[in-house]
Amino acid sequence: xxxxxxxxxxxxxxxxxxxxxxxxxxxxxxxxxxxxxxxxxxxxxxxxxxxxxxxxxxxxxxxxxxxxxxxxxxxxxxxxxxxxxxxxxxxxxxxxxxxxxxxxxxxxxxxxxx
Numbered sequence: 001x002x003x004x005x006x007x008x009x010x011x012x013x014x015x016x017x018x019x020x021x022x023x024x025x026x027x028x029x030x031x032x033x034x035x036x037x038x039x040x041x042x043x044x045x046x047x048x049x050x051x052x053x054x055x056x057x058x059x060x061x062x063x064x065x066x067x068x069x070x071x072x073x074x075x076x077x078x079x080x081x082x083x084x085x086x087x088x089x090x091x092x093x094x095x096x097x098x099x100x101x102x103x104x105x106x107x108x109x110x111x112x113x114x
């Protein structure tokens with residue numbers, strides 16, 4: 001028996017709880033106002049400015065092979081989000097890289113770079 005499967009003194013097992021299935025969410029019409037795609041290394045990013053009855057938003061989708069992840073930013077937060085991205089870009093350009101990237105370490109073991 002692994003530690004997560006030990007009987008609980010509280011008579012419940014948090015990792016094996018059964019919940020009632022949630023009803024499906026109703027369909028909400030979304031209109032695409034502008035869509036852009038970019039490939040960075042092996043990832044595809046799709047930025048879609050959309051609108052629905054609740055307002056406008058930016059959906060950023062990351063696609064790697066068959067996996068897909070997305071975040072949604074309300075249009076009211078786009079200026080603040082862009083400012084944060086600009087600060088991250090500045091930091092990435094100013095802060096020196098701590099170690100070589102793996103593609104630059106050809107012929108070295110991981111212990112040689114420590």
